[in-house]
Amino acid sequence: MESVLPTHAGDSANRLAHKNADRFRFATYASVGVAGTFAQYAVLSALVSIHACGAxxxxxxxSVTGAMVNYLxxxxxxxxxxxxxxxxxxxxFTVAAISVGLNSALMFAFMHRLRMSWPLAQCITTACVLLFGYSVNSLWTFRVRSA
Known part of the structure; x- marks a missing residue:
């Protein structure tokens, strides 16, 4: 006779471990984004300050440098x-290119359709693009599967 009792404690612990791993992976992904942004700003600042090219x-x-840092x-x-x-x-880099387009479309919509200030629009846009990029990179680019 089959049991209709709740799942075993081991099953709950396994699900909790996977959930914690997913949270850690997302936090790592977001931290990597900070590193890539730092690389972008470092290149931008250096090139502008030595007058190598325009801003x-x-x-x-x-941005290309930051994307390479993020990828690696x-x-x-x-x-x-x-x-x-x-x-x-x-x-x-396909996901990155789509993310640039998504960033542009959201910024345009938030600023010109919803009349948000650019800092607020960029904060909301950044959160949306972060979630999009993480989701697609997890499911498609790097194929992370949770048990």
Whole structure:
């Protein structure tokens, strides 16, 4: 006869461990984003201060640098990927490109349609893009599966 009792304590502990691992992975992903942003701003500041190029180009070059930092840190630290860079890098940078578009669309909508101030719009946009990027990179780029 099958039991209809609640799940065993071991099942609950296993689910809790996976939930904690997911939270830690998300926190690591967000921290990696801070490192990538720092790299972007460092390149931007350096190029502008030595008059190597204008701020817009310097920001673009810094953004590419930040994306590369983010990719490598996420590959090794956040997701501990086993798949080859040939598989993960194109996926990661596809997600990054979509994220840039999402960032632009949300900023436009929040500022021009909802009349938000740019700092508030950017904060909300950043949170949305962070959740989007983490979700897609977890499920597609690095294929993290919870048990």
């Amino acid at each position: 817009v180009l310097a920001s673009c070059l810094g 840190l996420n590959y090794h630290a956040t997701f501990r990927a086993k798949a080859s860079h040939n598989r993960t890098a194109p996926r990661y």
